[in-house]
Amino acid sequence: MSDYFKIEGLTFAYQGYGQDEEPPAVFRNLSLTLQEGGKVLILGPPDSGKTTLARIMSGLLPRYIEGELKGEVLLNGRSVPNLAPWELLEECTLVAQNPQEQLLMTTCGDEVAFPLESLAIQHPELEARADAALESWGLLEYKEVNPQELSGGERKRLLLAVTEAIGAPLWIMDEPFDDLDEGWRQVLKEKIKTREGAVILFASRYLDEFDPLFGSHYLLEGGALSGGDVKAKLAKVEGGEPFKVEQDLLHGEHTLKCNEVVIGHSRRSTDTVVPFTLKVDNFEITTGEVVALVGPNGSGKSTFSRVLCGLSSTLEGSVTLDGTPLNNQERLFRVAYLFQNPDYGIFLPSVREELGWSQRHTAPQTREALVGEGASLFDLSLEENPSMMSYGKRKKLQAAVYYILDRPFVIIDEIDSGLTYSDAYKIVALLKKRGAGVIVITHDRSFTLNLASRQYKIEEGEVVESGVGE
Amino acid sequence: MNTNTYIVGRGFLYWLDARAKLLLIVLLSVMVFFPSHYLALSLLFLLIFIIVWYSVGFKQSLRPLRSLLFIIVVMALFIPLTQRGGEPLWAVKGTVLVTREGVAHFATLALRLLIVTYSCTLYIWSTPMAAINLALRWYGLSYKGALTVTLAFRFIPFIGETFVMIRDSHSLRSASDSSQKERLRLGDLVPTVTSALVFALKAIPHLATTLEHRGFGSTLKRSSYKRLEAKGGLFIHFLLSVIILLATFVLLNSI
Numbered sequence: 256m257s258d259y260f261k262i263e264g265l266t267f268a269y270q271g272y273g274q275d276e277e278p279p280a281v282f283r284n285l286s287l288t289l290q291e292g293g294k295v296l297i298l299g300p301p302d303s304g305k306t307t308l309a310r311i312m313s314g315l316l317p318r319y320i321e322g323e324l325k326g327e328v329l330l331n332g333r334s335v336p337n338l339a340p341w342e343l344l345e346e347c348t349l350v351a352q353n354p355q356e357q358l359l360m361t362t363c364g365d366e367v368a369f370p371l372e373s374l375a376i377q378h379p380e381l382e383a384r385a386d387a388a389l390e391s392w393g394l395l396e397y398k399e400v401n402p403q404e405l406s407g408g409e410r411k412r413l414l415l416a417v418t419e420a421i422g423a424p425l426w427i428m429d430e431p432f433d434d435l436d437e438g439w440r441q442v443l444k445e446k447i448k449t450r451e452g453a454v455i456l457f458a459s460r461y462l463d464e465f466d467p468l469f470g471s472h473y474l475l476e477g478g479a480l481s482g483g484d485v486k487a488k489l490a491k492v493e494g495g496e497p498f499k500v501e502q503d504l505l506h507g508e509h510t511l512k513c514n515e516v517v518i519g520h521s522r523r524s525t526d527t528v529v530p531f532t533l534k535v536d537n538f539e540i541t542t543g544e545v546v547a548l549v550g551p552n553g554s555g556k557s558t559f560s561r562v563l564c565g566l567s568s569t570l571e572g573s574v575t576l577d578g579t580p581l582n583n584q585e586r587l588f589r590v591a592y593l594f595q596n597p598d599y600g601i602f603l604p605s606v607r608e609e610l611g612w613s614q615r616h617t618a619p620q621t622r623e624a625l626v627g628e629g630a631s632l633f634d635l636s637l638e639e640n641p642s643m644m645s646y647g648k649r650k651k652l653q654a655a656v657y658y659i660l661d662r663p664f665v666i667i668d669e670i671d672s673g674l675t676y677s678d679a680y681k682i683v684a685l686l687k688k689r690g691a692g693v694i695v696i697t698h699d700r701s702f703t704l705n706l707a708s709r710q711y712k713i714e715e716g717e718v719v720e721s722g723v724g725e
Numbered sequence: 726m727n728t729n730t731y732i733v734g735r736g737f738l739y740w741l742d743a744r745a746k747l748l749l750i751v752l753l754s755v756m757v758f759f760p761s762h763y764l765a766l767s768l769l770f771l772l773i774f775i776i777v778w779y780s781v782g783f784k785q786s787l788r789p790l791r792s793l794l795f796i797i798v799v800m801a802l803f804i805p806l807t808q809r810g811g812e813p814l815w816a817v818k819g820t821v822l823v824t825r826e827g828v829a830h831f832a833t834l835a836l837r838l839l840i841v842t843y844s845c846t847l848y849i850w851s852t853p854m855a856a857i858n859l860a861l862r863w864y865g866l867s868y869k870g871a872l873t874v875t876l877a878f879r880f881i882p883f884i885g886e887t888f889v890m891i892r893d894s895h896s897l898r899s900a901s902d903s904s905q906k907e908r909l910r911l912g913d914l915v916p917t918v919t920s921a922l923v924f925a926l927k928a929i930p931h932l933a934t935t936l937e938h939r940g941f942g943s944t945l946k947r948s949s950y951k952r953l954e955a956k957g958g959l960f961i962h963f964l965l966s967v968i969i970l971l972a973t974f975v976l977l978n979s980i
Contacts, residue, residue, distance in 0.1 A: 315938060319930035340937035349938060356931040359939065361730050361854040361879050368950035373940020377948050385950065399853075401730065403883060417939075526733045566893045592897055598927075599887070600894035602920030612916070613898040642927065660898060 258329070259291040259453060260312075260425065265326035267311060281307050282478045284326070291424075294447065294454045296465060299475035300675050301647025305457040306352055308475065309429045312455065313349035314340050330425065344370060347425035348418045352433065352457075352646055352673060354410035355596065362524070363389060363405075363413055364398040367420045374421075388420035393439070401524040407595045407669060408434040408552025408698070415443065424452040432462055433672040434595075436551040436698045440464050459647060460675045462699070509577055511563070511590065511664050511692065512539040513718075516572035518555065518562050533559060535572070535718040538711055540692040542663050545683060547703040547723065548696045550713030556696045557595060559718065560666045563694070564590040591662035591691075595669045597646070597653040606630060606652060607637040613660050629655040632685055647673035654682040664692045671699040680705065730882055731853045734780040738851040742955035743860035745962035750848045752970050754841045762980040763829050766836035769976060773843045781850055789846050790839070797835050804831040849878060855951040868947060880925075880932070888921040895920075 265285040271278045281304040289295055299305045310316035314335045317324055328335040330346055351357045360366040367385040376384065389395045392412040397405065402413055411434040418426060426447075432440050444464045447454050456469070473480040513535040521530035533555040540546045550556050561567040563574065565586030573580040576589065594600060603609045610626040617625075630637050633655040641652055650673055657665055665686045670679050683706055687693050695706055703710055703723055712721040738746065757766065777786040804827065811826030849857070854875050861871040895917050936942075955962045 310934075313938065315934040318937075319933045339942060340934065341940045341943040344938070344940040344943070356928075357935045357938075359876070359879070359932070359935060361875075365855050365950060370939040372947045372950055373943050373945065375945045375948050381948055381950055403886065523732045524730070561893075564897060566897070587897060594890070594894060596890075598924060599890045599920075600898065602891070602916055602923060642923065656898065 258288050259293065259331060260287075260289040260455075261327070261329045262287040262312070263327040263329070265311070265324070265328065267307065267317075267322055267324050269307075270317075270321040270323070280478060285479050287473070287480055289453055289455065292451055292453055293471070294469045295456070296469040296472045297455065297457050297475050297480065298461060298472065299457070299459065301459060301651070301673060301678065302645040303475045304478065305459075305475060306429055306645070309349060309351075309427050309455075309457055311335075312427050313347055314338055314343045315349065341373065344373060344421065344423070346423055347427055348421050348423045350411075350414050350418055350426065350428040350431050352429040353596065354407070354414050354434075357414055357417075358402045358410065361401050362399050363394055363402055363416075366402055366413060367417050370417065370421050384420050388416040391419060392416040392442075397525075399525045400522055404522050404524060406553040406557060408436055408439070411435055412439060412552065419446070426450075426452065426454045428454065428456045430458055430673060431456065432458070432464060434552070434669060434698070437700070439552060440698065444468060459673055460671075463701075507690075508542055509663055509692075510539055510541045512575050512578075513537070513563075514573050514575060516562070516574065517570045518558055518567070519570050520558070531555060531558070532570075533713070533716055533718065535559065537720075538718050540664065540694060542692045543687065543690050544709065545687060545693045545695060545707050547707035547710040548694055548713070548718075549698070549703065549710060554713040555716075556713060557668055559713070560592055560668055560694070560696065563664075564592040564666060566592070589662060590664040590666065591657040591660060592666045593650075593653050593657060593668060593670075595672065597649040600653050600656065601641045601649055604640055604642075605637065606635045606639050606641060609641055609652060610635075610637075610655060610659055613656060625659045629659045632658065633682070645673070647675075647678065650674055651678060651682065654686065658685055658688075661689055662691060664694070666694040666696065668696045669698075670695055671697050671702055676701065730849060730878060732781050732785065732850045734782075734851060736776070736780045736851075738776065738780055738847060740956065741965065742959060742962040743852045743856040743953060744863050744959070745955070745966040746848060746852060747857075747860050747864070748963065749966040749969055750844050753844055753973060756970070756973060756977065757837050757840045759977065761833070761977040763832040763836060765977045765980040766833060766840065768980075769973060770836050770840050770843070773840060773847070777843055777847050780847065785850075789842050793838065793842060796838070800831055800835055800838075804834060853951075854879060856953060859949070859951060859953045863953065872941075876932070880928070884921060884925045887924050888917065891920040891924065892917045 263286055265282050266280055267282045268280040269278050285308075287295070297305065297308070307316065311324065311328060312335065316322065317336075318340070324336055330343070335343065358366060360369055364385060367388050368381060371381050371384055386395060386398075389398055392415050394409065394413060394416055397409070402410060405413065411431070415431065431443060435443060441464070447456070447468050458465070471482070473482060514537075516535040516538075517532065518535070519530060519532040548556055548559070558567065562569055563586065565581070565583040568583060574586060575581065581589065601609060603612060607626055607630070610629045611622050614622040614625055626637070629635070633651045635648070635652055635655060641649060644652065654667070667683065667686070670682065674682070679702065683693055683695060695702060697703060707723050710721050710723045710725065711718050712725065757769070774786060805823045806827070808827035808830045809821050809824055811824040813821045813824055814828065815821075815823040852860075857878070858871045858875045861874060862868060866874075
C-alpha cells in the first residue's frame with residue numbers, strides 16, 4: 256500500500272521578533288507515515304507542539320504566521336507547504352482546538368455553507384449537504400443563530416459539522432473531544448470509527464473514547480514523535496494520579512447557596528429557538544470541598560457560573576453566603592471564575608507582570624513573593640511571553656492568577672480542555688490548598704470521579720444534585 | 726457607529742429587500758446633509774427612533790444613543806463656542822458665549838450624526854449579513870469587496886463582545902470591595918483595551934488562514950447559499966424606497 260500522507264525529516268522553528276536569539280526549533284527531524292484510511296492518535300503534553308504540527312499538516316503554517324520549515328510534508332504525493340490552502344480544501348480539513356479561531360460567518364448555516372460555496376456546489380445539493388451536516392451535529396434548529404451566541408461545545412460541534420459537510424478524505428483534529436459532552440463524544444467516536452477516510456487526532460491525554468479507534472499511537476515530546484510501548488507512552492503523558500496537597504481552611508467554613516434562582520436570556524439573532532432559562536432551586540457549596548457541575552453542551556453551565564461569580568444577574572431568587580444575600584459586586588470578589596477561554600484574562604507581555612497585575616496595590620515585596628510562589632507551583636517561567644505559550648499553559652497561567660488572588664470559591668470552566676490529567680488535578684489541588692470551595696465544570700467522567708465529592712447536573716433546564724460520575 | 730449584526734425584530738424594514746433598503750439608507754444619509762432646519766431634522770430623527778423602537782424594542786433602540794452620548798456632549802460644549810455670531814443667549818461680563826445660531830448649528834450637526842447612525846445601524850440590525858453581502862454584489866461590488874465589508878461588520882462587534890468578556894475577567898481580578906469599584910474601573914480601562922487589541926491582532930492571522938482553508942482564493946466560481954428574494958417583486962420594493970425618500974425630502978423642506 257502506498258503512503259497516503261508522509262512527513263519526512265520535518266524541522267520547524269517560528270520566526271523570532273526582536274530577540275537576540277532565534278526561537279528554538281519546535282520539531283527536529285520529525286517523521287510520520289499514514290496509509291489511506293489510516294487513523295493515528297498523537298498524544299502530547301501542553302506546549303509539545305501539537306497545534307503547530309496540526310497546522311503544518313493542514314498547510315496553514317508557515318503562512319500568515321512565519322517560521323522556517325525544512326523537510327517534506329506530502330499528501331497524495333503533493334508537497335503540502337507548496338500548495339495554497341484552498342487547493343487542499345477537498346483533501347484535508349483541520350478542526351482547531353479553539354473553535355473561535357475558525358468561525359467566520361454570522362449564522363451557523365452560512366458557516367457550514369461557506370466552504371461548499373468555495374467548491375461551487377450548487378443548489379439544491381448545497382443546502383441539502385449543509386442541512387445534513389447541521390442535523391448530524393444537532394444544530395439544524397440553530398441554522399439562523401449567530402455562532403457567537405453558541406456555547407463552547409456547540410461551537411465545536413459547528414466546526415465538526417463544517418468538516419463533515421466538506422467531506423475531505425483526511426481529517427486533522429486538534430483536541431476535538433474537548434468541550435463536547437458525553438453524548439456528542441460518543442457521536443464523534445462513532446463517526447471516526449465508521450469513517451473510510453483518514454484521521455490524525457491530537458490530544459493532551461488519553462480518553463476512554465479513544466479505545467479502539469486508532470491503528471497507531473504516537474507521543475509527541477521533545478520535538479519528535481516516538482512509537483514503541485503504547486501503555487508506557489500514555490502513562491508518561493497522563494501521569495494521571497490525583498495531586499495531593501495539605502489543605503488549610505484559611506477562609507473558615509462558609510457556604511455559598513442559590514435559593515430559588517432563575518436565570519434566563521433570549522438569543523438576539525433568532526426568535527425561532529426557545530429562550531434559554533435555567534432553574535436552580537437548591538445549589539450549595541462549602542469552602543474546602545470540590546463539587547462537579549456537569550451537563551450537555553448549551554445547557555447553561557457557563558451562564559450559571561457567570562451568575563455565581565456576579566458577572567450576570569438572576570431573574571429571580573438570590574445567591575447567599577452563610578444565609579446573607581450577596582449582590583453582584585459582593586460576589587465578584589468572593590467567587591473566582593476561570594473562563595473556558597484563558598485568553599480573556601491574559602493580556603500582559605510576561606508571566607511576571609500577568610501574575611503581579613492583580614496584586615498591584617500590595618507592597619512590592621509581598622507581591623514578588625506571591626508572584627514567585629504562583630509561577631513555581633504552576634510550573635511557569637516568569638519571563639515567558641503568555642501569548643507565545645500553548646493553550647494548556649495559558650490555562651495554567653490563568654489558574655495561577657486566581658491562586659494568588661486567593662478567593663474563597665473558585666469555578667473552573669472546562670478544566671479538561673487542553674490539559675493533561677496530572678496538570679488538571681494539580682490545578683484543582685492547588686486552588687483548594689488554602690481552603691477554597693472549587694466548582695469543576697467538565698465533560699470528563701474521570702475528573703468528576705477523581706476530584707469531586709458531590710455533583711450537580713443540569714437536566715431539562717434545572718440544576719439538580721446527582722451521584723458523582725452519573 | 727454601533728455595528729451589532731442582525732437582531733431579530735419586526736416591522737416593515739425586516740420585510741423590505743436588502744437592495745432597496747441599501748439605496749434608501751444611502752440616499753437618506755446624503756439627504757440629511759442638504760440645508761434643512763433643525764426642527765425638521767428633529768422630526769425626522771424622532772420618526773426614525775420610533776421605527777427603531779418598534780423594530781427592536783426600547784432598550785435596544787437606546788444603544789446607538791448611548792454610544793454617541795460622549796461625542797454629542799463634546800459637540801454641545803464646543804460647537805456653540807465656535808459659532809458666536811447672532812442673537813446672544815448667554816453672555817458673561819459682556820462676552821457672548823452662546824448664541825441662538827450656535828445652538829442651532831450644534832443641533833443640526835448632532836441630529837445629522839444621530840440620523841445617519843440610526844439609519845445605518847437599523848440597516849445592519851434588520852438585514853442578515855449574507856443579504857448585505859448579496860446586495861453589495863448586486864450593486865457591482867466584487868465578491869472580495871463585499872466579503873471584506875461583511876467580515877468587518879462581523880468582527881467589529883466581535884471585538885466589542887471580546888472587550889466585554891475581557892472587562893468581566895479583569896473585574897473578577899480587580900474586585901475587592903464596593904468602595905473601590907469606580908476608581909479601579911477607570912484605572913483598568915487601559916489594560917482592558919490593550920487586551921482587546923491584542924486579542925483582535927491575534928485573530929487576524931487566524932481569520933486569514935481560516936478563510937483560505939475554507940476555499941477563499943480558489944479560482945472556481947463560487948456558488949451562493951443564500952439568495953435575495955423580494956416578496957411581491959423587486960420593483961415594488963424600490964418604489965416604496967423612493968416614496969419614503971420623497972416623503973423625507975418633503976418633510977425636510979417643510980420647515
